[in-house]
Amino acid sequence: MSDLQESKHASSLVQLDNGIKIPPSGWQCAMCDKRDNLWLNLTDGTILCGRRYFDGSGGNNHAVEHYEKTGYPLAVKLGTICAPGADVYSYAEDNMVLDSKLEQHLKHFGIDMAKMKKSEKSVAELQADQHQAMDAQLLASLADSHCSIPTEHSRVYKDECLYSCDNPESPNGLFICLKSFHGVGLDFLPLYYSRFGHRLYLQHRRIRRWKEVPANVVEDPPAKKPTRLAIGTADGFAGNESQYSFEESNSLYLMPEAVAMPLPNDCLPERIRLSIDGVLAAQSAHTLELLAQASNTWEGETRQESKHASSLVQLDNGIKIPPSGWQCAKCDKRDNLWLNLTDGTILCGRRYFDGSGGNNHAVEHYEKTGYPLAVKLGTICAQGADVYSYAEDNMVLDSKLEQHLNHFGIDLNAMRKVDKTMNELEIEANMREWDSIQETGKALVPAGGPGLTGLRNLGNSCYINSVLQLLFAVPSFVRRYYDGRSSILERERSDPVSSLDIQLAKLADGLLSGKYSAPAKGQQPEQPPKPGDLAPAYGIRPQMLRTLVGRGHPEFSTSRQQDSFEFFLHLLTLVERSSSLAQADNPGRVFAFDVEDRLQCGQSGQVAYKSRRELSLKFTIDNNWCPKKLDVELDVPEFIDIGFLRGCGGLQPGEVELKFPADQPESAAE
Ligand SMILES: [Zn+2]
Ligand SMILES: [Zn+2]
Known part of the structure; x- marks a missing residue:
């Protein structure tokens, strides 16, 4: 524990003069x-x-909750105070730290450090206890039966918990099972362990820190107006990743003991080490999914054979x-x-933004020169390569690629891919941050708290996100998936990745609990963070849900922009199906209404009424509804009077019912 750093908050710590004096015991x-x-x-x-702690012992989180409310960064563990020092924790930096002014800071509250006796285990001692529980013999005995080594085809779920919106940026990170490569958040680790019995997990954390803390992120207009919905390209949205620095921390986690061993560790059995390295190096299941969708496409469009390919002069x-x-x-x-x-x-490629x-x-x-085609060298392998046509300004196919490469002595089949393909780069860019997107010049006030959680963009997924936000504002969806989420988890024993109910319950918790949201208005901490402090990562990425809902669908399984209305209907169909399988109320039923058709015979004047069930009512856009920005925003009236659409409920006085002869199709009467 000699590698503790002095806290950035220590020397400038403001201590309140509130007269509080702490007794020695x-x-x-x-x-x-x-x-x-x-x-x-x-x-204070x-x-x-x-x-x-994981096993229910420890405390009740009151100290960390106090920090979340106040932003007061440093706390000392009372039972560890003694003449040589004490455990000091920095909530802001999320680390045990040194406080060179500790003696003075304690004196402020009437504690004389020199006179105190240590009465409790220090954090380091508790950790040492943990490491003993994970001895080499035990690990060796678990290596064969409790871990696997991922192959390039393995689905490694390292972005998102199966049951919650926890992810590597959650406070405890994500626990990736070394046997099945499923990711689980800390809250669901006991459930996962009880169902599958797997004992070894990689606790994977991505830690986001402020590089510089902007004075007011909200009121700064974005540097430039984006012209297309792509990120990280010259004319797209600039990610604001540069505000943050990121680090990763990994531990081996053992269940049911709930103990962690920081990684890397040289004493691990070979097989466990290979498993961990494989999980860390693997493309995530979600990225594999996106790459499969994107193969032979570029920016969502199918790649075409280049006009220059067949006639290329070399x-x-x-x-x-x-x-x-x-x-x-x-x-x-x-x-x-x-x-x-x-x-x-x-020659080298383009400069990115x-x-x-x-x-x-x-x-x-x-x-x-006007020489039109180039191939990205590091992407050449037996399966092909990225070919760009400058003349056509597009990624293209070159059906003679093998021959074209042969001309310069390259054997396509002997090459191995060593650089990222353009699709891989695009997907990476789309996974980056979108926080700074807003209307130019408008000061948007951030909302936060339960029910006010943002959905991060998963690459052209705004059509999905708007539908999901809408559905989870509807009481029947809240009842079924949020209020009913624990019974869904209890009942659904099938593969969580394929369970619509679990994925919707998880989304409901993510959106409505407030766990993943910015603080509600008036609950922002009093003290602003300093550079190096933990930066919050608000919002959720429902990747599993997106994949599941798109599965087998020709449109929604792609990364292309789609129609949100079509998606809404598709999702309601899936919800109806899964509700009926679960013998639960279909929450989508609230959207259903009856439409009455009135047929009148032109000759006899007789009338027939028929009704059918619909889920949507289409409106033509009134001229008074003003589109502010094409495809982006529409000023819709608060109330729309649809009274004129009211049906009359069947045959009216004076109308004679039109009867269809049994052998005559209805349409003949129209
Ligand atoms: Zn307490
Ligand atoms: Zn160059």
Whole structure:
């Protein structure tokens, strides 16, 4: 524990002059009856209990909740105070820290450090106890039966918990089962363990910290107006990832003991190490899904054979390209390199908006020469490669690629992919942040709290997100999936990835609990964070739900932008089916209404009424509804009077019923 860092908050800590004096013993949590594992907040002197441990012991989280409300960053574990020091925790930095002014900070609340005796185990001692529980012999005995090594086809669910919206950025991270590669949040680990009995997990955390804390993120207009719905490209939305720094932390986690061993660790059995390395290196199940959808497409469109492919003239200049070790002919770039298929020149790709990528040498070469096709070198493998047509300004197919590469001495079948394909880069970019998107120049006020949770974009998924937000504002959906979520989890024993009920219950919890939302209005912490402090990651990514709902559907399984109304109807159909299987009320029924058709015979004047069930009523857009931005926003009236549509409920006085002869089709009467 000698590697503790001085807290950034220590030297400048403001301590309130509230007259609080702490006695040398006999402490109790101010909010419950806990008498051990107590933490003294060094800003206001409040004594509150520590975190709840996984097995239900520990505290009741009162200290960390106090921090979330106040932003007061430092607390000392009361029972560990003694002359040499004490355990100091920085909530803001999410770490045990040093506080070089600890003596003075304690004195402020009347505690004389030199006179105190240690009465409780320190955090380091508790951790050492944990490591003993995970001894080498036990791990060796679990290596065969409780872990597998992922292959390139394994579905590794490392983005999202099966049962909740927890993810690697959740406070405890995500626990990825080393046997099945399912991810589970801490709250659902006992359930998962009780159902499957798997004992080894990779606790995977992604920690987001402020690089610089913006004075007011909200009122700064975005730097430029985006012109297309793509992120990270020159004319798309700029991600605001640069505000944050990220680090990863991994531990091996053992169930049911609930103990963690920080990684890397040299003493792990080979098989467990390979399993962990494989899980960390694997493409996530969600990314695999997106790549499969995107194969042979670019920006959602199917790649077409290039017009230049069949007639391409290749210069006989004797150039032969080695199978590796390439570099741009004009600069020192060694990745993102493109081989011009006309003259065999290797040059770097385009510069991305954030300054990464290449130096534009390949596209400049095209502008000088007009040689139209280039292949991305690192993507060449037996399955093909990324080919770009400068002339057509698109990713294209080249059915003669093998021959074109042969011309420069490259054997396609002997090559291995070493660089990211354009689809992989696109998917990565789409997974980045969208926080800064807003109306130009408008100060939007962020909303937060239960029911006000954002859905992150999963790549052209705004049509899905708007429907989901709408549905979970409807009481019947709230009842079935939010109020009923624990019974759904109890009942649904099938594969959670394929269970619509579980995925909708999970979404309901994500949207409505407030766990993943920004703080409600008036509940923002009093003290602003400092650079290096944990930064919140609000919002949820319902990736499993999206994949599940799109499964087998020709449109919704793609990453293309779709019609949200069609999606709404599709989802209602799935909900109806799963509700009937579960013998539960169909929450989508609230959308149903009857439409009355009135047929009148032109000759006899007789009338027939028929009614049918519908889920939607279409309106033509009134001229007074003003589109503010094409496809993006519409000012809709608060109330729409549909009274004129009221049916009359069947035959009216004076009408004679039109009877259809049994052998005559109804349409003949119209
Ligand atoms: Zn408490
Ligand atoms: Zn270059």
